[in-house]
Amino acid sequence: MAIKLFDSLTREIRELRKPDPAHPQDIFSFYNCGPTVYAPAHIGNFRTFVINDVLRRLLELEFGAGKVKHVRNLTDVDDKTIRRAREEGRPLVDVTKQWTAKFHADCAALNCLPPHVEPTATGYIKEQVNMIEVLMEKGNAYRAPDGSVYFKVSSFENYGRLSRVKERELQPGSALAGKVTAADADEKEDVSDFALWKSHKPDDGDNAWESPWGRGRPGWHIECSAMSKAILGDTIDLHTGGEDLEFPHHDNEIAQSECCNGVTFARHWFHSKHLLVDGKKMSKSLGNLYTLDDLVAKGFSPMALRYALLTAHPRKQLNFTLDSLHAAESALASLRAHRASLASSPAAHDTFAPVITALQDDLNIPGALGALFTIINRKTGEPDLASFDRALFVLGLDLTVAAAPKADIPADITALAEKRWAAKQAKDFAAADALRKELAAAGWSMLDSKTDYKLEPVKK
RNA sequence: GGCGCGGUAGCCAAGUGGUAAGGCCGAGCUCUGCAAAAGCUCUAUGCGCCGGUUCAAUUCCGGCCCGCGCCUCCA
Numbered sequence A: 001m002a003i004k005l006f007d008s009l010t011r012e013i014r015e016l017r018k019p020d021p022a023h024p025q026d027i028f029s030f031y032n033c034g035p036t037v038y039a040p041a042h043i044g045n046f047r048t049f050v051i052n053d054v055l056r057r058l059l060e061l062e063f064g065a066g067k068v069k070h071v072r073n074l075t076d077v078d079d080k081t082i083r084r085a086r087e088e089g090r091p092l093v094d095v096t097k098q099w100t101a102k103f104h105a106d107c108a109a110l111n112c113l114p115p116h117v118e119p120t121a122t123g124y125i126k127e128q129v130n131m132i133e134v135l136m137e138k139g140n141a142y143r144a145p146d147g148s149v150y151f152k153v154s155s156f157e158n159y160g161r162l163s164r165v166k167e168r169e170l171q172p173g174s175a176l177a178g179k180v181t182a183a184d185a186d187e188k189e190d191v192s193d194f195a196l197w198k199s200h201k202p203d204d205g206d207n208a209w210e211s212p213w214g215r216g217r218p219g220w221h222i223e224c225s226a227m228s229k230a231i232l233g234d235t236i237d238l239h240t241g242g243e244d245l246e247f248p249h250h251d252n253e254i255a256q257s258e259c260c261n262g263v264t265f266a267r268h269w270f271h272s273k274h275l276l277v278d279g280k281k282m283s284k285s286l287g288n289l290y291t292l293d294d295l296v297a298k299g300f301s302p303m304a305l306r307y308a309l310l311t312a313h314p315r316k317q318l319n320f321t322l323d324s325l326h327a328a329e330s331a332l333a334s335l336r337a338h339r340a341s342l343a344s345s346p347a348a349h350d351t352f353a354p355v356i357t358a359l360q361d362d363l364n365i366p367g368a369l370g371a372l373f374t375i376i377n378r379k380t381g382e383p384d385l386a387s388f389d390r391a392l393f394v395l396g397l398d399l400t401v402a403a404a405p406k407a408d409i410p411a412d413i414t415a416l417a418e419k420r421w422a423a424k425q426a427k428d429f430a431a432a433d434a435l436r437k438e439l440a441a442a443g444w445s446m447l448d449s450k451t452d453y454k455l456e457p458v459k460k
Numbered sequence B: 001g002g003c004g005c006g007g008u009a010g011c012c013a014a015g016u017g018g019u020a021a022g023g024c025c026g027a028g029c030u031c032u033g034c035a036a037a038a039g040c041u042c043u044a045u046g047c048g049c050c051g052g053u054u055c056a057a058u059u060c061c062g063g064c065c066c067g068c069g070c071c072u073c074c075a
Helices: A043-063 A079-088 A092-109 A121-137 A220-232 A243-261 A292-297 A302-309 A322-342 A353-360 A365-378 A385-395 A411-425 A429-441
Strands: A004-007 A012-015 A028-032 A068-072 A141-143 A149-151 A194-199 A216-218 A238-242 A269-272 A275-277 A318-320 A444-448 A453-457
Touching: A004 A269, A028 A043, A028 A220, A043 A068, A043 A238, A043 A269, A043 A275, A043 A292, A043 A302, A043 A353, A043 A385, A068 A220, A079 A092, A121 A141, A121 A149, A121 A194, A121 A216, A121 A220, A121 A243, A149 A243, A194 A220, A194 A243, A216 A220, A220 A243, A238 A243, A243 A269, A292 A302, A302 A318, A302 A322, A322 A365, A322 A385, A353 A365, A353 A385, A365 A385, A411 A429, A411 A444, A411 A453, A429 A444
Parallel strands: A028 A068, A028 A238, A238 A269, A275 A318
Antiparallel strands: A004 A012, A141 A149, A149 A194, A194 A216, A444 A453
């Protein structure tokens, strides 16, 4: 079976290239644009990373674990990281290290596999400079009077193919019209040109590197071109990211890389759609921007967030609500119960194969979840723990982690619970019920079993 | 203004030219002092509206209405 995936460039569903078995060194190269590390990532960022994690798991299942190379970069120098460091009066590396660690912790909580290589922009300055030098030599770039270097968009005939930029000329009514004026445009020959190298400005502080064009720092787009080339080669099999990166980031990458290397940059492009919260784009002003920690503080488990992020097709906007997390917790509980019922089953046929089949068909994750529950409900096929686990692994749903992080139970709550348990053992049910109500009023529910009980906070 | 996406049950969400997966919620039942869990059952003559093509359309075509995203450094 081949993996079929929508290609943002050709706008059709195409098969992904398979590594050639005749060449053992041939691997599938997969580059996923990563986060800028200056603040905690929000759940919209994680939608993209969770989707890419499922894709990576599927690729490894299909091609073999050693046949896929997954690269995801960290942008650790740009306007935002520098501004944050300046505001906090800290060295840039302190800020980026802090938020890199947080990003890794969140990814782990969401059960995302670490990429095989996670390069940073500051770790590849030399490669970026080299690339810019080639672009200068070839006439695709020029140095502005202030020492910045710009890519000359008019030098690349195919510029903007990914986003069809030629079909969207700047119109008077465009949101853009007012923006392309002052600061950025004055040094450029053309407003469409973009920075490859930014000359040092006072606000940059110590964050500058030497280059043939003077001290400065790389532009944003060049890092992905340079790191992708250095780690995966001139042509990669798959390049992914969020839909917002299609333009200008990925169109700029294509321009830089193809002008520099003279070959196709990426064989396949895939962009996931954004997440909305309560039907609107997330924004601080609307108060609907969530981080993982925000949701954990409300009593939800990271795995429930992962599940919720997977409930819509990657190429459709996902409307995230707190309700969807409740639904996710319930669905996960049901999967856990099912897994327990399979615990002793022998490995049989690949009962859950339809789950994988759905994923192979343009990464239809909701379809895969539907197939999963359909198989469970119909009890067709033999119980097959190995197959069930394989399906859950590809989706990255780890059922072994606790449903919700254990909350600290206050001593007075424990005392109430003990009292009720004693009353129940003494068959004083009136007292037991009264105590249950007291606990509920305090925000705790008591779950009895034959021999024991558990306390859980009532979900908000 | 340009480019693009979507409107399927209370909520979320797949899907197909031949008659609507699945999850959540809800209801009933079994079990259980109660509650929860677990199990079983039920829950869209209908897929934004209007036309068209067709033996047959939610699925194709056209128009309209509504919502959303992107449009220079935001996944």
